Amino acid sequence: MNTQTLRFLPAVLSALAACAAPAAAAPAPAPPDPVVFVHGWNSDGTAWNTMAARFRSDGxxxxRLHQWTYPTxxxxxxxxxxxxxxxxRVLASSGASRVDLVTHSMGSLSSRHYLKNLGGDAKVDAWVSLAGPNHGTGTARWCGGTSCVEMRPGSAFLGALNAGDETPGPVRYATWWSSCDMINQPAGTVALDGAVNTRAPxxxxTAFTDDAGVYREVRDHIGGAAPRAGS
Incomplete structure (x- = not known):
């Protein structure tokens, strides 16, 4: 082996070693935002059992799934x-910077009040309203109590909630409604200016929380299918 060959040998060996080195492992995907489910009037957290099970099946x-119950x-x-x-509490326990809110019916109203008036728009990435009476519903005249009064068209609560920007902050807002929903009257009450408003079948x-098609659209809105463990 001549002197010129020896001179280049270290570089050749180094290049061969680099080629033989194992590729660095791909970084683990970031976990999805925690999801907080907010049910509607005269309901509880079990209303989300079917949807939460679908989220778990999708990874x-x-x-990261919180089926909260509150006095309606x-x-x-x-x-x-x-x-x-x-x-x-969810942000503190998960280490996440934001949550996603998935709401049904009256749950849309309390969550919107949180976003608009209590600083929630800085802590929520995506917000979903399934059949939410965002501009009031005449059927609320048939139930009593403070929350029902607030759901009636023209209530002071709704007037303040809908004044100005209906979708404040950087939150990604989306609503789903159906012309077959006999609770929300008129059906147009659900849609919000500045939101992605979808007409469901x-x-x-009460069928919105269990419908497979609505679930897929909600899942995709809040961030797409999460990677399955081990994938």
Missing amino acids: WPAD AQSNATTAEQLAAVVD CLQH
């Missing part, structure tokens, strides 16, 4: 204050 860790007769403003505390009011 969401069980500890109280003012939506009171519920919003309680929701604020729930979100803070012919669904009754």
Whole structure:
């Protein structure tokens, strides 16, 4: 082997070693935002059992799914204050910077109050309203209590909630409604200026949380399918 060959040998060996080195492992995907589910009037957290199970099947860790229950007769403003505390606890325990809120019916109102008036827009990435009476519903005249009064068209609560920007902050807002929903009258009450408003198939009011098609659209809105463990 001549002197010129020896001179280049270290560089050749170094290049061969680099080629033989194992590739660096790809970084683990970031976990999805925690999801806080907010049910509607005269309901509880079990209303989300079917949807939460679908999220788990699509890779969401069980500890990122929170089916919260609250007293539905109280003012939506009171519920919003309680929701604020729930979100803070979820962020602290998960280490996440933001949550996603998935709401049904009256749950849309307390969560919107939280976003608009209690600083929630800085802690929420995506917000979902399934059949939410965002501009009031005439059927609320048939139930009593503070929360029902607040759901009636023209209520002071709704007037303040809908004044100015209906979708404040950087939150990604989306609503789903159906012309077959006999609870929300008129059906146009659900849609919000500045939101992605989707007309669902012919669904009754309580069917939104269990419908497979609505679930897929909600999942994609809040961030797409999470990676399955081990994938």
